[in-house]
Amino acid sequence: MKAKVYVTLKPGVLDPQGKAIHHSVELLGFQNILDIRQGKYFEIELNGNLSVSEANDLVSKIANEVLANPVIENYRVEIES
């Protein structure tokens, strides 16, 4: 069983890394790009004995306590059985 966690900065939070990437992309001549924001992505391999709802609870807890900083970041959990 596999879980995917997407961590993104909350909308109001400045993203200097994303801004730097955006600037580089413009310098390289790419057009029509209005904004780039960088987030994090995790693939978690889980014990197959868990139910989908147990897996969701477990991974949400890990995302909240370890993978994301809930003060400035949002996270989204997807479970693939």
Added chain:
Amino acid sequence: MKAKVYVTLKPGVLDPQGKAIHHSVELLGFQNILDIRQGKYFEIELNGNLSVSEANDLVSKIANEVLANPVIENYRVEIES
């Protein structure tokens, strides 16, 4: 128009950062976690005049040249119109 790019290490490539997170998660007492791999995630805001296929071509080119290292990483592009 918005694009999402997911960058992950290719299967055979070692992921020390993911291993470190896995180890921390185990030390914190979480069980049933077999493996964690870390990737990158980008949200790109595009000019709305592009067609979906133009947007896909543009973002794939940026992913290949800037966001990912194709030698060791795979990437996946999603366009939301």
